[in-house]
Amino acid sequence: MNANGNDLDATLAALADPTRRKVIDLLRAGPRPAGELAQAVQMSAPALSRHLRVLRAGGLVQAEAGGEDARLRLYTLRQEPFTALQAWLDQVQAFWAEQLGSFKDHVERTTP
Numbered sequence: 001m002n003a004n005g006n007d008l009d010a011t012l013a014a015l016a017d018p019t020r021r022k023v024i025d026l027l028r029a030g031p032r033p034a035g036e037l038a039q040a041v042q043m044s045a046p047a048l049s050r051h052l053r054v055l056r057a058g059g060l061v062q063a064e065a066g067g068e069d070a071r072l073r074l075y076t077l078r079q080e081p082f083t084a085l086q087a088w089l090d091q092v093q094a095f096w097a098e099q100l101g102s103f104k105d106h107v108e109r110t111t112p
Contacts, residue, residue, distance in 0.1 A: 007059065008088055011081045014058030019043065020051050024060065024077065031074040033066060 014020055022041050026032060032040075038048040052075065055061040059081045066074035 007081065007084060010058040011060065011085050014054050014060050017051065017054070019048075020055055023048075023051060023055060023075075027061060027075060027077045031064075031066070031076045033072055033074055034063075037075065 015024070019041055023037055026037060026040050034048060034052060035045060037052070038045045041048065043051075052061065052063075055075075056063065059078055061075050062078055063073040063075050066072040
């Protein structure tokens with residue numbers, strides 16, 4: 001996933017839902033199967049499946065075959081979209097730091 005606007009839009013759209021953010025928080029501790037995630041967020045497997053589909057489409061998570069049971073899918077976080085999101089947030093923060101610095105300079109110059 002590259003850092004273009006469409007990717008950032010998909011990331012932000014995926015993170016807009018509190019259930020999906022909870023799944024992201026759970027996956028920060030490590031890979032988990034869908035069933036465990038569903039229990040943790042107190043949601044049915046089919047309902048969580050829809051959220052996982054959005055997270056996969058946004059590139060935030062990936063599913064891999066887990067262990068001995070090929071049907072078991074372990075979900076893990078992908079670093080790239082979070083890196084791109086952080087880069088964008090850093091740019092926004094730099095903009096506001098510059099704006100506030102300029103305002104401070106202006107106030108200090110114009111205030112007796």
